[in-house]
Amino acid sequence: MNIRYYITLLILWIILSGHFECFFIVSGAFSCLFTILLCRRLSSAYSNIWNKLDRVFLFRFIAYIGWLMLQVVLSSAYIAKRIWQSSFNPQITVFESQQKNSISLALFANSVTLTPGTISVDVIQKDSYKIIISAIDKKLIDSLNDIDHKVAQLFLDFK
CATH class of the missing domain: 3.30.70 (Alpha-Beta Plaits)
Known part of the structure; x- marks a missing residue:
């Protein structure tokens, strides 16, 4: 499931940046990877709070x-x-x-x-x-x- 999010974010990055040079694609790849890792960490940290909400x-x-x-x-x-x-x-x-x-x-x-x-x-x-x-x-x-x-x-x- 994280692979799909990563690919979706990367495609969105490429489309919104409008630059297809190697530097921008590599920067986008690292940014998307960082975003996925950050979201995974935040979701586990906030799971206790969200479980209490109804x-x-x-x-x-x-x-x-x-x-x-x-x-x-x-x-x-x-x-x-x-x-x-x-x-x-x-x-x-x-x-x-x-x-x-x-x-x-x-x-x-x-x-x-x-x-x-x-x-x-x-x-x-x-x-x-x-x-x-x-x-x-x-x-x-x-x-x-x-x-x-x-x-x-x-x-x-x-x-």
Whole structure:
């Protein structure tokens, strides 16, 4: 099966590069071999995580992505309004998250960073996960509980 992937990648490399000199074909061959070896190693490393995921999680994740996109749009409108009013009250806070594992914490931190006006600065891991968050306004910091709760609900069955 890996031979098929290798040949497919090599053909794709040759077609997309448009160069048929020996150097490019040999470079493509090594790149494809490296890609196959890397994928094999990554698939064994992540197999434990992927075995825990199920269809219910997938549907919840898709719903979460839709909700997050809506929050990004709403936050963009709020930030645009703040920019036009020139009223900023930047704040940095330490937010105590209810996340239980590093995967859900990473999703939460990335969701905060994706939302306009907020950014995850650092993660403090002691008894519980705490995240240092910078925001343009206090209202955005108050809305972090919603994101934290949604991510925690998403990973409710994930142990």
